[in-house]
Amino acid sequence: MATLSPSNSPKVLKHKGSSRRRALSHLPPYPSQESHDAALNAIRSFLKATTSYDAFPVSFRLIVLDTKLSVKKALQCLLLNGVVSAPLWNSDRSRFAGMLTVLDIIHLIQYYYRTATYDYAETDVETFKLESLRDIEKKLNVEPPPLLREHPSSTLYDAAKLLIQTHARRLPLLDNDTETGHEVIVSVLTQYRLLKFISINCTKELQHLHLSLRKLKIGTYITPQQSPDGSRSYHPIATASLDSRVFDVVHMFSERSISAVPILDDDGVVLNLYETVDVITLVRTGVYQSLDLTIAEALKQRSPDFPGVVICTASDSLGTLLQLIKKRRVHRLVVVEGERGRLLGIITLSDVLRYVIGEIAIGIGEEVAEQKPADDANSPSKAPPPP
Template sequence: MSSTLSPSNSPKVRRKPSTRRRAGSHLPAHPSQESHDRALNAIRAFLRSRTAYDAFPVSFRLIVLDTKLTVKRALQCLLLNGVVSAPLWNSEESRFAGMLTVLDIIHLIQYFYHSMASVNITSADVEAFRLESLRDIERELGVATPPLLRENPSSSLFDCAKLLIQTHARRLPLLDYDTDTGHETIVSVLTQYRLLKFIAINCDKEIAQLHLNLRKLKIGTFVTGLPSAEPSEGDNPYNPIATAGLKTPVFDVVHMFSKHSISAVPIIDDNGVVLNLYETVDVITLVRLGAYQSLDLTIEEALKQRSPDFPGVITCSASDSLGTLLQLIKKRRVHRLVVVEGEEEERRGGKKGRLVGIITLSDVLRYVTGAVSIGEPIPQAQEPDE
């Protein structure tokens, strides 16, 4: 795996050529399907034997937002505490009211961006908007209301993972019952990253047996064919992956986030080489700066406002192993990997660094647990290359 620093991390830093340092996958000469499947079954048994409580860090903070808060104050709270989501609580009825996520902010931007241009809505109206009205925005936009997910902390990690996958959620609120008050109480939030890191820390022996490569295991979303040299107007040569360029307006990418329910869009050049990622969390910075009034700025301009401590774009090859990926999750915070062509593809006439696919934590969790989204077939491990 490699971590490629973004060329647009800070407007004050001179742009340097991109460097890609890769760690080997340590694939054996003849990966064993039998040992791979045995390791998967052992990991799943481990998850069934552990509860959500077991995955809690030794020390953590829980940020809970009252639905009466304005969006402006809620965002200030998130930024101050370094988080991008938080449970919502209806204090009038003393009940859990769902989660505030970056996607809610995306929907809010879409709604007010158009409303400011068509009706008499001001910046003050946006900043005074209350969290309790977020569901009204979803109805106006015609997007699905997220399910009111929750699970008990004593539930098995396997059941928690299954619920995350079946509902396409990235985080799961954990609620218990307070016998003194007779009300539910929010205990914590289990994220996909926390769950996968727990596996990576506790299943070293099993992970060492996961040698089959990512493409053969069908983990992630891959470009369906080689990009056309001259795609017709309106075609996306990297279908089904949504992409953008440095000159793409930010609002076009915001629309991609909402339309496809995704959290990042690769920024590529004319040859399909990955230059950067634009993420939903980047939009929070723009909202904080009041830039929802001028989202016609380009991605290149928006990236100049990104924090200089952005960790960079994490890349991998389709020939890397699942075990290597899980070892990376163990070592550092990872939310997604961009699959690019490497030296091996370049020798076959490809373009080094060109976009091949994207692997999200949902993809990894879905495969490792064997859980499936509603209506999807169960993913099966594929035979290794001869």
């Protein structure tokens, strides 16, 4: 489990059920709000002067899936290429048809699990087409993902605003073929790619983002209270234990449109994190009954190269967090407190991007910003950080 910590180099702390690693964290003795705000404004100016095309890596590959493809073959394609999402293409109409994400597969699994056809899920998925996934969402009464798109020449600032306004984690970049007039999928801009681009190109500004995450109110934090049965509550964050069934967590993924759930012990200590990609690992061989496993049993089947769970404290700085994103692939951080690491909150890349762009700039309160979150946060509601 990787973490942020004041030390000369990352280290691994032994912890039952996981390992936790802490990265560099430096806070100046007298943090200045003025220098922090100036650095933030400089980053925003940089994004307004930079296009999405500029954020493309020097070399990359793009996986595009035809909507006529079966879900099983599409899933195999994602796994073989080491990606968790891909643009969809409607070959009948020669146009972009949205994105396939892990959450789509989660919805499909939940649909089969709830119906009498669950025992035949493996056979059905052999022929079930990607174009039918939206019908599953309607039957489950979950919000369909927004059909987003942007031009590669749009500014990163505008692209970031669109990501935040629609609660999306990725933004397809489309152009038009001048000869045929058809749409062309050029690339996909993710929140991670955008934040990493900032951390690489704004190193001077990052040095001044030294105010703590607690002070900046970045993330979702638990509201201290007890459940009706007297047990400890971690509202509004969805949590599970090692004894929880995989499907119970899958239900949380689908119902709340989230992509990860912290695994806690009886004292609220963070033991691990169960993610949507872990479910895909279980069902990739067609063993759908494995959803009845406990989380403890399912974690034993996790790939040995699992990168770990990134944790931090509310006292760590935004600059440190962005430096970590530059060094390794990070999708979320679990905020902990105390020596044992009790759960305090969760910080997603959406939270970080929302703060960097600014709530006024992205139009918080507008209708588009009130859509149900999709696959980016642990909870649709936000609780303030502890004092």
